[in-house]
Amino acid sequence: MTNNKDNRPVTREDFPSGAPVNISRRRFLLASAGATAGALVLGFGLPIGPARAAQGSEQITPGTRVPAFLEIRPDNTIRLQSPFVEGGQGVFTAMAQIVGEELDADPESFVVEVAPAGSDYLLINNKIRITGGSNSVRSSYSTMRKLGASARLMLLQAAAGRLNVPIAQLKTEPGYVINTSSGEKVSYGSLAKDALDLSVPDGNSVELRDPSTFRWIGKPLKRLDILDKSTGKAIYSIDCTVEGMVQAAVQHAPRLGLDVGRILNEADVSAMKGVMSVHRLPGAVAVVAERWWNAKIAAEALQVEWVKRDDKDAKYRYMPDDFSSAAFSDRLANEESKGITAEEEGDVNSALSDAATVVEATYRNQFLHHGQLEPPSTLARFNEDGSLDIWMPNQAPEQFQSTIAKITGLEASQINIHSPMLGGFFGRHFLYPEANPFPQAIQLAKEVGRPVKVIWSREEEFLRDPLRPMAAVRFRGGLDADGMPVAIEAISATEGPTESLTGHNPDSLDPLALEGLTGKTYAIADRRIAQVYVKTPAMLAYWRSVGHSMNDFFYETFLDELADKGSQDPYELRLKLLKDNKRLTHLLKAVGELSGGWKRGPFTAEDGTTRARGVGMASPFGSETAAIAEVSMKNGQVIVHDIWEAIDPGSIVNPAIIEAQVKSAAALGLSQILMEEVIYEKGEPAARNYDLYPILRPDQMPNVHVRVVESGAKMGGVGEPGLPPVLPAVANAVSTLTGQRVREMPLRKLRLES
Amino acid sequence: MKKSLLTVLGVIVVGAAGAAWIATRAPSSSFDAVAASGAPSDDLLAHGEYVARLADCVACHTTPEGKPFAGGLKMGTPLGAIFTTNITPDPETGIGNYSLADFDRAIRHGVAADGHRLYPAMPYPSYEKMSDDDVKALYAYFMSDVEPVVQANKASEIEWPLNMRWPLAFWNVVFTDGGVYQAKTSKDEMWNRGAYLVQGPGHCGSCHTPRGVVMNEKALDESGPEYLSGAVLDGWYAPSLRNDPNVGLGRWSEDDIYAYLKNGRNQHGVVFGSMVEAFNNSTQFMTDNDLKSIAHYLKSLPANAESTDVAWSYDPATADDLSKDVADNVPGARTYAANCAFCHGRDGRGKNEWIPPLAGVSSMLTPQAESAINVTLNGSMRVVSNGVPDAYRMPPYREHLSDQQMADVLTYARSAWGNTGDAVTAEEVAKLRSHTDPASIDVIILQMR
Amino acid sequence: MKLSINNEVHDVEADGDTPLLWVIRDNLGLTGTKYGCGLAQCGACSVMVDGVVTRSCVTPIDSVEGREITTIEAIENDPVGKRVVEKWVEYQVPQCGYCQSGQVMAATALLRETQNPTEDDVAAAMVNLCRCGTYNAIHAAVKDLAGEKGGA
Numbered sequence A: 001m002t003n004n005k006d007n008r009p010v011t012r013e014d015f016p017s018g019a020p021v022n023i024s025r026r027r028f029l030l031a032s033a034g035a036t037a038g039a040l041v042l043g044f045g046l047p048i049g050p051a052r053a054a055q056g057s058e059q060i061t062p063g064t065r066v067p068a069f070l071e072i073r074p075d076n077t078i079r080l081q082s083p084f085v086e087g088g089q090g091v092f093t094a095m096a097q098i099v100g101e102e103l104d105a106d107p108e109s110f111v112v113e114v115a116p117a118g119s120d121y122l123l124i125n126n127k128i129r130i131t132g133g134s135n136s137v138r139s140s141y142s143t144m145r146k147l148g149a150s151a152r153l154m155l156l157q158a159a160a161g162r163l164n165v166p167i168a169q170l171k172t173e174p175g176y177v178i179n180t181s182s183g184e185k186v187s188y189g190s191l192a193k194d195a196l197d198l199s200v201p202d203g204n205s206v207e208l209r210d211p212s213t214f215r216w217i218g219k220p221l222k223r224l225d226i227l228d229k230s231t232g233k234a235i236y237s238i239d240c241t242v243e244g245m246v247q248a249a250v251q252h253a254p255r256l257g258l259d260v261g262r263i264l265n266e267a268d269v270s271a272m273k274g275v276m277s278v279h280r281l282p283g284a285v286a287v288v289a290e291r292w293w294n295a296k297i298a299a300e301a302l303q304v305e306w307v308k309r310d311d312k313d314a315k316y317r318y319m320p321d322d323f324s325s326a327a328f329s330d331r332l333a334n335e336e337s338k339g340i341t342a343e344e345e346g347d348v349n350s351a352l353s354d355a356a357t358v359v360e361a362t363y364r365n366q367f368l369h370h371g372q373l374e375p376p377s378t379l380a381r382f383n384e385d386g387s388l389d390i391w392m393p394n395q396a397p398e399q400f401q402s403t404i405a406k407i408t409g410l411e412a413s414q415i416n417i418h419s420p421m422l423g424g425f426f427g428r429h430f431l432y433p434e435a436n437p438f439p440q441a442i443q444l445a446k447e448v449g450r451p452v453k454v455i456w457s458r459e460e461e462f463l464r465d466p467l468r469p470m471a472a473v474r475f476r477g478g479l480d481a482d483g484m485p486v487a488i489e490a491i492s493a494t495e496g497p498t499e500s501l502t503g504h505n506p507d508s509l510d511p512l513a514l515e516g517l518t519g520k521t522y523a524i525a526d527r528r529i530a531q532v533y534v535k536t537p538a539m540l541a542y543w544r545s546v547g548h549s550m551n552d553f554f555y556e557t558f559l560d561e562l563a564d565k566g567s568q569d570p571y572e573l574r575l576k577l578l579k580d581n582k583r584l585t586h587l588l589k590a591v592g593e594l595s596g597g598w599k600r601g602p603f604t605a606e607d608g609t610t611r612a613r614g615v616g617m618a619s620p621f622g623s624e625t626a627a628i629a630e631v632s633m634k635n636g637q638v639i640v641h642d643i644w645e646a647i648d649p650g651s652i653v654n655p656a657i658i659e660a661q662v663k664s665a666a667a668l669g670l671s672q673i674l675m676e677e678v679i680y681e682k683g684e685p686a687a688r689n690y691d692l693y694p695i696l697r698p699d700q701m702p703n704v705h706v707r708v709v710e711s712g713a714k715m716g717g718v719g720e721p722g723l724p725p726v727l728p729a730v731a732n733a734v735s736t737l738t739g740q741r742v743r744e745m746p747l748r749k750l751r752l753e754s
Numbered sequence B: 001m002k003k004s005l006l007t008v009l010g011v012i013v014v015g016a017a018g019a020a021w022i023a024t025r026a027p028s029s030s031f032d033a034v035a036a037s038g039a040p041s042d043d044l045l046a047h048g049e050y051v052a053r054l055a056d057c058v059a060c061h062t063t064p065e066g067k068p069f070a071g072g073l074k075m076g077t078p079l080g081a082i083f084t085t086n087i088t089p090d091p092e093t094g095i096g097n098y099s100l101a102d103f104d105r106a107i108r109h110g111v112a113a114d115g116h117r118l119y120p121a122m123p124y125p126s127y128e129k130m131s132d133d134d135v136k137a138l139y140a141y142f143m144s145d146v147e148p149v150v151q152a153n154k155a156s157e158i159e160w161p162l163n164m165r166w167p168l169a170f171w172n173v174v175f176t177d178g179g180v181y182q183a184k185t186s187k188d189e190m191w192n193r194g195a196y197l198v199q200g201p202g203h204c205g206s207c208h209t210p211r212g213v214v215m216n217e218k219a220l221d222e223s224g225p226e227y228l229s230g231a232v233l234d235g236w237y238a239p240s241l242r243n244d245p246n247v248g249l250g251r252w253s254e255d256d257i258y259a260y261l262k263n264g265r266n267q268h269g270v271v272f273g274s275m276v277e278a279f280n281n282s283t284q285f286m287t288d289n290d291l292k293s294i295a296h297y298l299k300s301l302p303a304n305a306e307s308t309d310v311a312w313s314y315d316p317a318t319a320d321d322l323s324k325d326v327a328d329n330v331p332g333a334r335t336y337a338a339n340c341a342f343c344h345g346r347d348g349r350g351k352n353e354w355i356p357p358l359a360g361v362s363s364m365l366t367p368q369a370e371s372a373i374n375v376t377l378n379g380s381m382r383v384v385s386n387g388v389p390d391a392y393r394m395p396p397y398r399e400h401l402s403d404q405q406m407a408d409v410l411t412y413a414r415s416a417w418g419n420t421g422d423a424v425t426a427e428e429v430a431k432l433r434s435h436t437d438p439a440s441i442d443v444i445i446l447q448m449r
Numbered sequence C: 001m002k003l004s005i006n007n008e009v010h011d012v013e014a015d016g017d018t019p020l021l022w023v024i025r026d027n028l029g030l031t032g033t034k035y036g037c038g039l040a041q042c043g044a045c046s047v048m049v050d051g052v053v054t055r056s057c058v059t060p061i062d063s064v065e066g067r068e069i070t071t072i073e074a075i076e077n078d079p080v081g082k083r084v085v086e087k088w089v090e091y092q093v094p095q096c097g098y099c100q101s102g103q104v105m106a107a108t109a110l111l112r113e114t115q116n117p118t119e120d121d122v123a124a125a126m127v128n129l130c131r132c133g134t135y136n137a138i139h140a141a142v143k144d145l146a147g148e149k150g151g152a
Ligand code: FES
Pocket: C034, C035, C036, C037, C038, C039, C040, C041, C042, C043, C044, C045, C046, C055, C056, C057, C058
């Protein structure tokens, strides 16, 4: 259906050109990124144009070309193209801190936005860029420092030319170059144009600041985006608007792998108020209208006969109509194979047969939604010159760009990816087959000949949101005569998120499937960690802390089970097993201290409730974390009162942001262990909104106390590591309180008596 | 329920043993002597389709995934589940071989063409009142305008001995009225049309009239004081349609009733529970005249016999209380504020006719709390008016509120704003929770063609 | 239909049952008010109607005719709202920020109604969801505000 409402042919006038009509420039800058935004900027300092023009034509070392990242304006504000997307993790502020430190410019004078797609920004191993894996700061830290230092050097050189003095006679203070002999001050803004003509110095040769003189790095600077986010001015994908835009709502097929057959009431729906047109999309129907609400009601009203989708090279998984998450969990738990070894030390079998006690248990988890509060949307606009502007939530602009190039036949350089603020992501906004609305927006924009914004209702989102993987882990643990663990075997029946997306390779393992079972540093001599690959009928995804989001729960609760069997205190046992590991011993002691000294309980609290504490640890994303939780029970429900958590990310950029991230991760972890669970029956999710998929509420939030430990080790991640240790800490506390081992999540499923 | 039914059926069986012929005799039909006629006229077919709407055949004989009238809908009964049958004109699996007289026997007497008795989940005690003209038209419609579908019927899950259907013959002798609706000359035409629709094809009593020990409706017309006086069925309390000011329609005008049946909503409330199906598939398709007749007839019914109600009036104190100290001390008040007030208002008045009030509605005034509990646990189905789904739906709260919290919040709402419903206990909530499921959020339009 | 939003009367063309949320966002272009669930579950769409916090996704526009609607765009014109925003910045509350328009609205409405709310009042009023888990920060900011005497 390629006609607009009144059936006239699509003409040139139907393609509006020009900039988005967002009101203020400030808002505009937040709303979009890249070249289109540049056109609106009045005072050019360091233009970003070349970054795009040069794309693909020469070998670019990512992160070296200053003009692709920085624009210093006459008013001395600095526009920074961040390689990473801001979704609440504070990366814009961190980038401004790092670059500002070396550039010698106050981070508060920065306006940060997401860089467009382009090879300049492939900072992770000089190959890719994703905002995920808690990678942003640690992968770009030294590059961004060098970038700032190079820019400073260029400004100094420009000033030397302007003032006609040797460079040695110049110094900088934030935003200015100073002539030390005359005291003359020249603003960066006024030098930027000259600096632009200079070649960029080799970042490896520029001098970097001595960390002991850092003014901003390592300090709890206030975030740059807080005021806008407190006053509704921050612009997310769902808010983006361009001239001449229409809106679309979709109704997805109830299961992946179905396609549109007959539409029984197409004429009636086409005649509904505000409706412009009805469209058939792969696996969905859509309604286009001037106003989204009209489109949404009409899309819901469509009575569609769904038929099997004829799609031979489908990348997605056909959802079988008998898929049941409960049955699938049972299937995983009943796997008997020994699996493929991922990590092995010693000889676990003989160690187990020599052990004084052998403990066996099977642990399970659940599927999860991302549940980010902003439902997915995409705005697509084809321009007169054939290029495409597209605004959408995404954690990896280049990946989306190349996929869009394939879909549309356009060159990558014709596709401008705009990456607005993310209203939460947690892994949701990677490229997942059939789970992002951009192909729909592109098709609709073509069909109606106008820019189209597609918004998925929450219900449509929960129907297509790919899930955090499910596993069942069979543990065997051996204790010596003193009750000390001497052997551990974990065989996980599961599928990793990466192998689910790129295909399972029988000869290699998806490391993300087992991380958290693997990588444990306890001194248990004989161990074997293995995977039994079981393909999941549902589409899978990365979810905050990925494999760690479940595996540390399995391992650390089983470790407590071993402690129980061996009559050991779980905290003391961990200290013993870590006694040769200074970093972790320190961390565990730090969290114990933070909690006022380890006490397991059960004990009676001041308010008369009976409580207990549990501990858990994790080594995720290059950082180390440990948590202690205090719980009580009321009417069979778990109440978490306090969480104490220590994190050691090696070295740090902004401790306030780290603390906020740990609290955030703790909340998401708690939400998972307490209540979250995606249930599928007959191939369909039971919950389509937060009504049947509750997430953590304010009254369920404990006080989270954070200690940031800076051990000086290699810099690790921050956004995700706070999550994994919280789950076992809570579960272990509940086990202590109830005397009943917790071997599955979420806790609300279990009938717990205290 | 199951036990008492067994006993009663047993008594009937033994007591009637000597009269076995009743059980095997096929009831006579007024069409027995009528020969098959030629092709039906368009008018007759249109009339027949309208009667199908009045009788809401589609609601039970079509599933959302299935073909029109192919049956297969699972119905829970106290005896076990039964499945509705294929009533398309397929000769093998449907009713294609039915003569008009066979059809009539099924509709009005509860006997299938092969002689087996239908369970009274099929409302033949009501349909018995349908006129010959309506039955004839309905037959023509099913035979000519409904697509034949090959779909075998599913056996019921009722176990022996209750699955023996022949005792139902005695049930019929005792509990059906015996005859087509007879107009009352003392009443005007509108009243008579309304009475016919309500008692006959509309079968309102199936839900709204209390049932006796063997599931019989206690009255089939206004001569019985319990007729349409409100009943619990399938986890819902269908309120009284008599003129009680609180538990019935006493405060509703004829226009209010008309609007409710036509649009699914009025100032007093929005259809919910099983009434959504009756509205989505039946009442909204009725002519204005028929709807007004129904309203007229219902308003002529007196209040419930045992009704001693003082008419509800709004008490504004609650809304003030909610934000003040009382909220701390009334269990359920905080829960109401955090979960319910955003839609139904602190004042309990809802939002125009789009979101129903809780102040003064029957579900908050009746002693029976099933509907209030059920809709809170499970939400409500989408109301689809004229092909357009509702803008607002009641979400299920079963995953958010514990039995006790739900009992507290309902107890609060049933006593706030002048409401006089009884307190709700956690046990009542638990019981309904265990055997109900959340309402579907799909926009379900059951197709008749 | 005439709607008074942020002290300005707008002539709005939409059906009476249209949710206020979509009229605010689409017809008027005020995108600070967010859509999260459309089902009164999350609170991202909170606005004030005559000073009372209201979830605009479940508010048909014909139910707020003639009443004063305040959206986040005008929050700093309200003296209480201004203080709330200041504390939100001081406590660095937002993360992704998507829920925060609604959180600020809820806090403002609470403090307009009760100058010194108790812990229970706060718990009862601050019920909006935040997937980023900023609850501790929200709580600290509101507690600070609640402790101040003589607010506007
Ligand atoms: S969008 Fe209104 S409460 Fe969630």
